[in-house]
Amino acid sequence: FSIVKSLEIPTVIISEIMYNPPEKKEDSLEYIELYNFGDRKVNMKGLCFSEGIDFVFPDTSMEAGTYLLVSGNAKSFYSTFEINSFEWNDSGLKNSGEKIELRTSNGILIDYLAYSDNLPWDTLADGYGHSLEFCGNPGNKNNPGEWTASQIFLRTSLVGDSIYGSPGRACYLSGSLKKTSIKHD
Numbered sequence: 574f575s576i577v578k579s580l581e582i583p584t585v586i587i588s589e590i591m592y593n594p595p596e597k598k599e600d601s602l603e604y605i606e607l608y609n610f611g612d613r614k615v616n617m618k619g620l621c622f623s624e625g626i627d628f629v630f631p632d633t634s635m636e637a638g639t640y641l642l643v644s645g646n647a648k649s650f651y652s653t654f655e656i657n658s659f660e661w662n663d664s665g666l667k668n669s670g671e672k673i674e675l676r677t678s679n680g681i682l683i684d685y686l687a688y689s690d691n692l693p694w695d696t697l698a699d700g701y702g703h704s705l706e707f708c709g710n711p712g713n714k715n716n717p718g719e720w721t722a723s724q725i726f727l728r729t730s731l732v733g734d735s736i737y738g739s740p741g742r743a744c745y746l747s748g749s750l751k752k753t754s755i756k757h758d
Contacts, residue, residue, distance in 0.1 A: 583620065584611025585635065586684045586711065587673060588744070589723070591704040592666040593690065595734035601649035603665045604658060604704075605673065606642050606740055609635040610711075617641070620683065625673030628661040640741045654727065656741045668699065687715050697722035702730075704738035706745070 589606035596602060605626065609615050614637060617630040628643055635641050642658035644650035645665040650658045666673070670689035676682055690699040694717040697703040701722075709719025723737040725745050730736055739745055 593668040593700045595702040601646040603645040619678030626661040627663040693717040695722040708744035
């Protein structure tokens, strides 16, 4: 017989995306937010996005209950949101919708999202300045009803467009912050 070490799947989910920011020429404010819903630190080294964007995490960790951000342009992201982010390696997220996958270095699926710019997905996220926030039941992660356009006004862009989102913070619903209530088995 052989002893097989049990595989621990990281307790990380995709919790917010800005796939079509209100920019005319370039989507420099696109981002993906990850949330560690577990009760332990997660080593992100080698985890990667296998669909949606091209990015492999360097040697970094996420403490329990924290957020991590990956953006299309880390410099623009910081100058707008005043939050550090990693920068992905390709052109970014499709404005029409697509599948985003987060996997281990061995190819095991950790989390995925298949979003769209059409109803029933919240269309305010399609170029009107709002990010999409996951505020629901993790069992229904790809149900458009569990995602909402952010209600948190952050600032006005240089060309006068309003930007809404909560990168690095909990989901905001109807006047209150809501931590994603996820239990790890």
